[in-house]
Amino acid sequence: MTEQLLVARDLRRSFTSGGRHVLALDGVSLTIAPGETLGLVGGSGCGKSTLARVLTRLMAPEAGSIAFMGEDWLALDGARLRAARRQMQMVFQDPLAAFNPRATVGGVIADALRIHAVVPRAERPKEVARLVERVGLPSDLLGRSIREISGGQRQRVAIARAISVRPRLVILDEAVSALDVSVRGRILELLVGLQRETGVGYLFVSHDLAVVRAVSHRIAVMAAGRIVEEGPAARVIAAPSSDVLIDLIGAVPRLNRNPRS
Ligand SMILES: Nc1ncnc2c1ncn2[C@@H]1O[C@H](COP(=O)(O)OP(=O)(O)OP(=O)(O)O)[C@@H](O)[C@H]1O
Numbered sequence: 260m261t262e263q264l265l266v267a268r269d270l271r272r273s274f275t276s277g278g279r280h281v282l283a284l285d286g287v288s289l290t291i292a293p294g295e296t297l298g299l300v301g302g303s304g305c306g307k308s309t310l311a312r313v314l315t316r317l318m319a320p321e322a323g324s325i326a327f328m329g330e331d332w333l334a335l336d337g338a339r340l341r342a343a344r345r346q347m348q349m350v351f352q353d354p355l356a357a358f359n360p361r362a363t364v365g366g367v368i369a370d371a372l373r374i375h376a377v378v379p380r381a382e383r384p385k386e387v388a389r390l391v392e393r394v395g396l397p398s399d400l401l402g403r404s405i406r407e408i409s410g411g412q413r414q415r416v417a418i419a420r421a422i423s424v425r426p427r428l429v430i431l432d433e434a435v436s437a438l439d440v441s442v443r444g445r446i447l448e449l450l451v452g453l454q455r456e457t458g459v460g461y462l463f464v465s466h467d468l469a470v471v472r473a474v475s476h477r478i479a480v481m482a483a484g485r486i487v488e489e490g491p492a493a494r495v496i497a498a499p500s501s502d503v504l505i506d507l508i509g510a511v512p513r514l515n516r517n518p519r520s
């Protein structure tokens with residue numbers, strides 16, 4: 260058996276706000292193998308972004324364990340944590356919140372290359388230009404500040420930054436949701452091509468089942484902080500068992516095999 264890239268076990272996380280207690284993660288377990296895409300779908304508020312944040316250690320779980328590349332990810336610190344961080348990148352649902360809005364497009368990507376010493380300093384500008392081109396952004400955007408570009412452009416900058424450090428795993432939280440159909444197609448092709456080249460794994464979080472179906476090897480369905488269904492993408496969609504997935508399939512005309520029944 261090949262070693263799993265990521266193994267999360269029984270993750271729990273709750274929030275209390277306005278006197279209300281929400282169990283955002285109620286015992287979530289999942290695995291991602293090298294070169295695999297796990298699609299994660301579920302309705303708004305079911306806990307997808309919380310899971311993404313806990314997996315990337317932006318937020319601590321109250322219980323549970325995460326092994327990443329065979330190491331106890333939640334226990335890593337110091338230099339080993341910094342080295343491992345390069346290997347797990349995240350593209351946020353709200354890319355503006357993830358950037359310094361005054362930073363430039365070129366600066367954001369160059370910083371990632373510098374921090375993780377991906378290429379020698381002299382090659383950085385060329386590498387930045389190559390990445391920007393790969394995500395389909397015009398080179399005259401390089402000097403623009405993050406707040407002066409559109410949401411879809413920001414999302415592509417975030418994707419360029421995430422892949423710039425050649426990670427082993429990328430967690431994409433609604434990463435293509437703000438893109439128009441043609442740009443989205445191009446980005447999905449880029450992600451799939453990169454996976455073939457490098458064996459990168461993806462956790463692909465989206466409310467758009469058609470997009471998830473197109474890129475995922477396996478699909479996990481979340482509802483109220485739990486994974487309620489999980490399996491190979493084709494099988495899960497052909498024979499959904501959870502109400503959430505049945506509803507999601509019904510909402511996508513081309514996945515709905517019996518639209519009139
Ligand atoms: N920082 C927080 N403080 C309080 N409650 C939170 C916080 N973050 C998330 N929650 C709550 O936890 C639950 C899960 O939220 P989460 O953002 O993970 O959902 P989601 O599946 O990503 O939803 P969406 O599809 O709308 O992005 C929700 O009830 C949300 O209100």
Ligand SMILES: [Mg+2]
Binds near residue numbers: 307308309352
């Ligand atoms: Mg979310």
